[in-house]
Amino acid sequence: MADADLRAQQALAARTVRGLAMDAVQAAESGHPGMPMGMADAAVVLFTEFLRYDPAAPGWPDRDRFVLSAGHGSMLLYSLLHLTGYEDMPMEEIENFRQWGSRTAGHPESFLARGIETTTGPLGQGISNAVGMALAEKHLAAVFNTAEHEVVDHYTYVIASDGDLMEGVSNEASSLAGHLRLGKLVVLWDDNHVSIDGPTELAFTEDVLGRYAALGWHTQGPVDGHDMDAVAKALETARAVSDKPSIIACRTTIGYGAPNKGGTAAAHGEPLGEEELRKAKENLGIPLEPRFLVPEETRRFMGQAACERAASHARWEETFAAWREANPEKARLWDRVHARELPDGWDDDLPEFEPSEKGMATRAASGKVLGVLWERLPELVGGSADLTPSNKTRADGALDFTDAAPEGRYLRFGVREHAMGAICNGITLHGGLRAFGGTFLIFSDYMKPAVRLSALSGVPCLWIYTHDSIGLGEDGPTHQPVEQLAGLRAIPHLYVVRPCDANETREAWKLALMRTDAPTALALTRQNVPTLDRTTYTSAEGLHRGAYVLSDCDGAAEGQLPDVLLLATGSEVHLALEAQALLEAEGVAARVVSMPCWERFREQDQAYRDEVLPPEVTARVAVEAAHPLGWHEWVGAGGAVVGLTRFGASAPYEAIYEHLGITAEAVAEAARHQLAGGRGPVGTPSPEPNPEPAADEER
Numbered sequence: 251m252a253d254a255d256l257r258a259q260q261a262l263a264a265r266t267v268r269g270l271a272m273d274a275v276q277a278a279e280s281g282h283p284g285m286p287m288g289m290a291d292a293a294v295v296l297f298t299e300f301l302r303y304d305p306a307a308p309g310w311p312d313r314d315r316f317v318l319s320a321g322h323g324s325m326l327l328y329s330l331l332h333l334t335g336y337e338d339m340p341m342e343e344i345e346n347f348r349q350w351g352s353r354t355a356g357h358p359e360s361f362l363a364r365g366i367e368t369t370t371g372p373l374g375q376g377i378s379n380a381v382g383m384a385l386a387e388k389h390l391a392a393v394f395n396t397a398e399h400e401v402v403d404h405y406t407y408v409i410a411s412d413g414d415l416m417e418g419v420s421n422e423a424s425s426l427a428g429h430l431r432l433g434k435l436v437v438l439w440d441d442n443h444v445s446i447d448g449p450t451e452l453a454f455t456e457d458v459l460g461r462y463a464a465l466g467w468h469t470q471g472p473v474d475g476h477d478m479d480a481v482a483k484a485l486e487t488a489r490a491v492s493d494k495p496s497i498i499a500c501r502t503t504i505g506y507g508a509p510n511k512g513g514t515a516a517a518h519g520e521p522l523g524e525e526e527l528r529k530a531k532e533n534l535g536i537p538l539e540p541r542f543l544v545p546e547e548t549r550r551f552m553g554q555a556a557c558e559r560a561a562s563h564a565r566w567e568e569t570f571a572a573w574r575e576a577n578p579e580k581a582r583l584w585d586r587v588h589a590r591e592l593p594d595g596w597d598d599d600l601p602e603f604e605p606s607e608k609g610m611a612t613r614a615a616s617g618k619v620l621g622v623l624w625e626r627l628p629e630l631v632g633g634s635a636d637l638t639p640s641n642k643t644r645a646d647g648a649l650d651f652t653d654a655a656p657e658g659r660y661l662r663f664g665v666r667e668h669a670m671g672a673i674c675n676g677i678t679l680h681g682g683l684r685a686f687g688g689t690f691l692i693f694s695d696y697m698k699p700a701v702r703l704s705a706l707s708g709v710p711c712l713w714i715y716t717h718d719s720i721g722l723g724e725d726g727p728t729h730q731p732v733e734q735l736a737g738l739r740a741i742p743h744l745y746v747v748r749p750c751d752a753n754e755t756r757e758a759w760k761l762a763l764m765r766t767d768a769p770t771a772l773a774l775t776r777q778n779v780p781t782l783d784r785t786t787y788t789s790a791e792g793l794h795r796g797a798y799v800l801s802d803c804d805g806a807a808e809g810q811l812p813d814v815l816l817l818a819t820g821s822e823v824h825l826a827l828e829a830q831a832l833l834e835a836e837g838v839a840a841r842v843v844s845m846p847c848w849e850r851f852r853e854q855d856q857a858y859r860d861e862v863l864p865p866e867v868t869a870r871v872a873v874e875a876a877h878p879l880g881w882h883e884w885v886g887a888g889g890a891v892v893g894l895t896r897f898g899a900s901a902p903y904e905a906i907y908e909h910l911g912i913t914a915e916a917v918a919e920a921a922r923h924q925l926a927g928g929r930g931p932v933g934t935p936s937p938e939p940n941p942e943p944a945a946d947e948e949r
């Protein structure tokens with residue numbers, strides 16, 4: 251197609267996108283027309299000249315990735331997926347924008363329609379996911395490409411808004427992308443000078459491109475985002491820069507075409523209104539009726555463009571077939587990791603930990619298990635947010651991923667928890683890899699939005715959280731999680747696993763790896779905990795059912811029910827066992843239930859749950875060095891929870907446990923109270939107010 255013709259067709263397509271966005275938002279009576287109208291020109295150039303994709307094979311592994319980081323502009327993505335012929339995006343979906351059961355949710359959801367690479371909407375996440383995708387590409391290229399055949403060679407393109415670039419997480423991720431020289435990452439920044447509150451000059455006046463240059467990026471612009479030649483030229487330049495990620499500032503007008511609302515915050519997040527919509531259509535040369543108009547010419551052009559873009563898929567299939575033929579071993583690995591399957595024997599002979607009273611920290615056990623898995627599972631990539639020695643996330647001899655050694659799998663995230671979360675999501679979403687990220691449990695708060703998105707969109711990352719309680723000791727209350735377990739447990743689809751000893755930790759890793767459609771968080775101790783003798787206690791494999799009877803009362807074999815149930819997770823399981831012994835000496839029959847993963851236990855059938863927690867036994871005590879929130883689901887309204895309703899303290903951990911009343915005696919006392927018909931928590935300290943600040947003269 252001659253250049254002038256191409257531009258004319260692209261302009262018509264961009265106009266169609268604007269029309270669809272306006273109409274869909276108007277029909278839904280909610281949504282964001284401004285961003286799709288503003289970025290339609292640049293996006294059409296990207297989709298018709300640069301992006302490599304195949305609507306007939308949305309999961310083609312070597313496709314370019316396109317991330318709409320500014321997820322509120324979802325109609326931009328939906329329109330393009332529709333116009334290029336993605337099966338999941340027929341016209342009914344466009345017409346049902348934001349309606350119950352549609353694939354066209356308010357913000358793009360990766361699990362609702364093929365072609366949506368990642369769930370976006372929380373600003374800053376998409377661009378940070380894209381860093382993970384670009385990283386994954388670079389690593390997989392190093393692993394799978396050969397001198398003869400390139401089977402991994404694609405770009406990651408992003409459309410990001412001002413809001414994306416205001417969010418801290420994008421800076422963290424962009425900083426790492428610059429450091430790692432992710433040259434195939436290209437960001438189109440919708441530099442429209444408008445956000446919700448009004449002009450960006452209210453709050454965002456920094457030199458964004460200067461900042462990105464300082465982060466090690468190649469920068470261009472501002473270019474006129476409505477000048478298709480300029481956008482195309484900038485994209486070409488960006489692609490040619492192979493040693494730095496690129497950002498192109500595209501100056502656009504939000505709500506382009508709307509005579510009154512265009513260029514203002516009023517176009518951002520609400521329907522234009524019938525009057526303004528009519529005028530905008532007049533302005534743009536779009537017939538007012540029918541709504542959702544797609545001119546035949548545009549449908550043909552976009553279909554044709556998609557076909558041309560997909561030609562690279564056909565070529566790739568040829569290369570891929572030749573590569574497979576020449577590299578059967580690599581091909582086997584490729585098939586396995588892309589299917590998210592584990593290799594035969596992957597869990598044979600994982601470390602078995604000898605019983606020991608001294609025991610070991612569960613973080614240490616985790617490190618040992620990971621050390622073995624690391625060798626067996628080349629799809630595992632991950633690291634820590636600068637706490638590698640503490641988190642035990644690095645296998646001996648693991649190679650760091652760097653620009654010079656992209657075959658490395660160990661990721662040095664730096665002190666960037668939030669970006670770590672989003673990058674791990676991007677890596678795992680990319681396909682072919684499973685990512686993990688480690689930090690202290692307390693700093694799960696610093697990355698919670700990414701953890702939430704991993705759960706929402708079914709991304710099977712592993713979150714490795716060590717230093718999981720007051721048991722970390724002297725670092726004090728700033729570092730001691732109290733409310734974090736409850737917060738994480740409240741995230742739907744996330745498994746939160748808090749193993750009680752080294753062998754449960756091994757099983758926790760297995761559980762997490764076998765879970766391929768949702769994430770798992772491991773909560774691990776800093777301090778040593780005994781390694782239980784599994785000839786005395788039941789097998790650690792019970793962990794796979796979420797909760798299990800670890801130690802029953804005498805007479806259980808003859809069918810005797812316990813008088814009281816003692817429920818615990820992690821390090822406090824050992825307190826429950828001690829309390830069991832105290833009670834037994836008094837003639838009280840207590841059962842200890844280890845409950846490492848509540849979510850998993852909830853999924854068991856009622857019969858198993860009743861077997862572990864017999865409904866007849868209502869005297870129940872839970873112990874966990876954390877906020878009691880949630881435990882009443884298991885102990886019942888009248889049950890007791892020995893937990894923490896205050897912040898921790900700075901001291902050797904044994905002293906903290908003692909002072910805060912998380913002890914075996916407190917558990918036993920609560921059990922006695924329960925058996926005497928008492929209700930609720932006895933033996934736990936009541937919440938303490940924060941200490942009064944010292945008077946000035948005392949400071």
Ligand SMILES: Cc1ncc(C[n+]2csc(CCOP(=O)(O)OP(=O)(O)O)c2C)c(N)n1
Nearest residue numbers: 285371372373411412413414444445446518
């Ligand atoms: C983390 C996060 N905070 C707040 C919001 C709500 N929100 C949606 S868009 C937006 C800002 C809009 O400005 P901009 O990013 O420039 O988008 P534009 O108006 O140009 O479409 C905000 C605050 C969000 N989606 N994510």
